[in-house]
Amino acid sequence: MSFDRSIKIAPSILSADFANFGQEIRAIEAQGADWVHVDVMDGHFVPNLTFGPPAVKAFRPHVKTFMDVHLMIAPVDPYIEAYAEAGADMITAHVEAGPHIHRTLQAIKAQGVKAGVVLNPGTPAEAVEDVLDLCDMVLIMTVNPGFGGQKFIHSGVEKTRKIRAMIGDRPIHIQIDGGVTPETAPLVAAAGADCLVAGSAVFKGGSVDNPEVYGANIRAIRDAAEGAQQAA
Ligand code: DX5
Numbered sequence: 767m768s769f770d771r772s773i774k775i776a777p778s779i780l781s782a783d784f785a786n787f788g789q790e791i792r793a794i795e796a797q798g799a800d801w802v803h804v805d806v807m808d809g810h811f812v813p814n815l816t817f818g819p820p821a822v823k824a825f826r827p828h829v830k831t832f833m834d835v836h837l838m839i840a841p842v843d844p845y846i847e848a849y850a851e852a853g854a855d856m857i858t859a860h861v862e863a864g865p866h867i868h869r870t871l872q873a874i875k876a877q878g879v880k881a882g883v884v885l886n887p888g889t890p891a892e893a894v895e896d897v898l899d900l901c902d903m904v905l906i907m908t909v910n911p912g913f914g915g916q917k918f919i920h921s922g923v924e925k926t927r928k929i930r931a932m933i934g935d936r937p938i939h940i941q942i943d944g945g946v947t948p949e950t951a952p953l954v955a956a957a958g959a960d961c962l963v964a965g966s967a968v969f970k971g972g973s974v975d976n977p978e979v980y981g982a983n984i985r986a987i988r989d990a991a992e993g994a995q996q997a998a
Pocket residue numbers: 778780781803805836909910911912913914915916943944945946963964965966967
């Protein structure tokens with residue numbers, strides 16, 4: 767995957783039909799998704815439980831684009847190898863999930879997959895400054911992680927601007943996750959984000975039998991973000 771700052775839309779399959787992941791993944795990709803975002807939750811770091819490595823391995827053959835695995839688990843390090851072997855193209859880990867984010871990012875890189883660092887809404891931009899050179903992406907949470915369908919937290923916009931400035935011309939993506947809609951996407955795109963995760967805003971109103979709705983939802987987010995990126 768070559769690096770660029772064009773807008774990428776990464777639907778979160780947390781909002782998909784849980785009885786139908788293969789078809790849902792194929793539907794969102796056919797409808798224009800650039801990446802597929804997989805939310806891994808442990809009922810400990812966040813108050814919800816989702817996908818273990820065998821589930822991620824089952825998604826893998828359906829993903830033709832890029833599988834971005836967001837680990838909301840603590841500890842992280844004992845599970846990195848299993849998620850890499852399950853087929854993640856990128857693994858992101860929270861700076862709040864343990865005392866050694868530098869070691870965690872080294873461990874992700876050692877698996878030969880791309881590495882991202884994640885910040886919760888309550889964590890300042892400076893928390894990632896010293897690990898940027900180990901990262902392919904910084905993920906800025908604009909909700910408290912654990913659930914889809916929450917309201918966008920606006921302090922993420924200024925944080926995006928700060929991290930974009932810190933990154934300078936290094937090839938590091940900025941991803942936004944939580945409450946992304948056609949209304950909020952332009953705010954973060956103008957501030958420097960290039961990858962937008964969206965769960966409810968992509969899946970709402972559609973289904974595998976009516977996938978054109980996914981396409982329209984993805985287009986609405988992309989158009990709003992691209993317009994703001996170009997104007998910035
Ligand atoms: C939240 C997850 C998100 C979530 C986004 O813990 O990391 O990826 O699915 O959902 P929406 O887009 O509905 O806020």
